[in-house]
Amino acid sequence: MxxxxxxxxxxxxxxxxxxxxxxxxxxxxxxxxxxxxxxxxxxxxxxxxxxxxxxxxxxxxxxxxxxxxxxxxxxxxxxxxxxxxxxxxxxxxGDIELFALARPTLPPHKVVGITGTNGKSTTTALIHHIIEQAGYPTVMGGNIGLPILSQPPLEPNLHGVGVYVLELSSYQIDLTRSLDCDVAVLLNITPDHLDRYDGFEGYVASKARLFAMQSATGIAIVDAATEANYQILDDWSGQEAVELDSVAVTDQSGWPSLQGPHNLQNAQAAIACCRALGIDLPTIFNALTSYASLPHRMQAVGTHNGVLYVNDSKATNAASTAPALAAWPAKDGKPRIHWILGGVAKSDNLDECVPHYGNIAHAYTIGEAGHMFADLLRPHMAVDDSEMLSAAVRRAARIAQPGDVVLLSPACASFDQFRDFEARGDAFVAAVEALE
The missing domain is CATH 3.40.50.720 (NAD(P)-binding Rossmann-like Domain)
Structure with a gap:
């Protein structure tokens, strides 16, 4: 503590x-x-x-x-x-601001803050893993793991000072006034949580405050693919800004838990962040190889009759599901993904997913949004309006062929049938384990 x-x-x-x-x-x-x-x-x-x-x-x-x-x-x-x-x-x-206020009384350390709409947890865990593999004292907290205040202060070791790695939601940033991150990371911004903000601009402004709190020695790492990200850096006055697409990655094949275009961005952010902390590239790339997926985030839960089952329950909107659908492209012209989706919809469309429909062999809709999404998808693919998650898993198992992927990536919140996305993911894992 x-x-x-x-x-x-x-x-x-x-x-x-x-x-x-x-x-x-x-x-x-x-x-x-x-x-x-x-x-x-x-x-x-x-x-x-x-x-x-x-x-x-x-x-x-x-x-x-x-x-x-x-x-x-x-x-x-x-x-x-x-x-x-x-x-x-x-x-x-919030508690993050209390941590910021306590920093002057803690042993020498650095702080990394990660925000964005999608990919925060994976990137936070990946950065923490690399730092740990490099031998530095480190803990992660914020919107992931244990509350940061409940964890022991980091003491420097022979490798250097400790690093606190914080996943920060926009809500947590809203409650923070003085967190000066040594490295601040912005992965992406797409419309989300708009019930809490004055439109998309208000949501962007919330994320921007993470960078506004940085001092002149701070380093910013951003996905500069959208205009919103440029707006964030307009008034920024830190030491250096690194754009994610400037981080060269030629091959993801050696990183079994970091497949797909969204994980490429996560890896680029982690590489840039850890280089800014002074960690050498061989250590970083070795750590990328040994990284294991977080539960409920593109988590490979097992293979049954030659079919891979993947738990991506954390994907609670279409923008976060789209990269998962891109991770397994059609092979020899044959789509391979059996997509389980549905729950409490955040939108009446799946527009971000449309470019990847060609990768989907069959869709299985569940939950409150199931009927709506079934009607939306039928002109493009075979659809089973399964209603319940366990039924969707059983039906997908009957249809899927060796080499296919059964993917739970709901593009929806979970609260119609489950306590949270973790409970939904656990139910998927249980349904897979129950297959004969």
Whole structure:
């Protein structure tokens, strides 16, 4: 756990007691801060009873508070805490900002921040893996793994200073004011989460703040393929900006867990980032070879009767599914992908996926969006409106031929049938394991 004198004698409210909220309470209390915590769930409040005072920030007097720490899941454009905090003159922050405030009291280190619409988790895990293979102390956190405040401070070793690798959603950046990343990475920007922002421009502006917080020594790594990414760098004044397409990669075949065009971009970002940290190319390329996929992100879960089954449950929109459909092109003119898709749709179209329809042998639609997507796809391919994930896996197994790929890449959120994308991916793995 990170403990810092930066918080001693200060007063914070913590709203939301899931994993990051609980870690925040632990850090602040151990650092000598006064903490008033709240969650609408009684069982969550019970976890901090005796450690922090209990009080709802919507009801208590906020005068004199140094900050209100909220979960990234709190929609600041709609939640009344935003207005109440503004009236009281108290900043709303997140656990990443607390980490940023604690940095001057930690042993010497560097910070890498990764954002973008798609590919953040894979790129974060890949960068962390390369740094680890190079022998540097490192942890990853933020929107992946354990909350960063719950992890021990990094101590330098013979190889050099430690590196904190942070996956950062736009929501987390919104709650951060002073995170000066030594290396900031922007993978891509496509429309997403627009219910939280004033259109696409507002979403882009949120991502841009990661770079605006960098100091003059900061390094930016960006996908410059879209105009939005150029806008992000317009007012940027760091040391160096590296465009992803300038990173030369001639062959992905030796990287079994990094196939497809989307993973090419992830690898380019990781290579550029780790070179900026001073890691040599032979170490980087050896680490790319040994990298293993994260669960639910183009995860090869097994082969059955010569058919490969791939869990890409993390693909919750069409833009993130499209690269998966491109990863297995038709062979000898024969499409090979048996595509399972559906759930809670974020759009009424699959436009980003259209260029890859020629790679799809058969589609199997599930969930709330299943009927809509089935009607959308029937003019282009064979479709089975399966409704349930387990049924889709069984039907695909009956039809698929050796050399084919059964791909769960839903292009939808999971909340109609599953708790989250992890639960959906676990159900896919279980259905594959149940095949005879």
């Amino acid at each position: 990170i403990v810092s004198s930066a918080f001693a004698g200060k007063t914070y409210a913590v709203l939301g007691l899931a994993r990051s909220g609980l870690a925040t309470v632990e850090t602040l209390v151990a650092s000598g801060a006064r903490v008033v915590a709240w969650d609408s769930r009684e069982e969550a409040r019970a976890l901090v009873d005796g450690k922090a005072e209990l009080g709802d920030p919507m009801e208590i007097d906020l005068a004199g508070f140094d900050g209100i720490v909220v979960s990234p899941g709190v929609p600041l454009n709609r939640h009344p805490i935003a207005v109440r905090a503004k009236i009281a003159g108290v900043p709303i922050i």
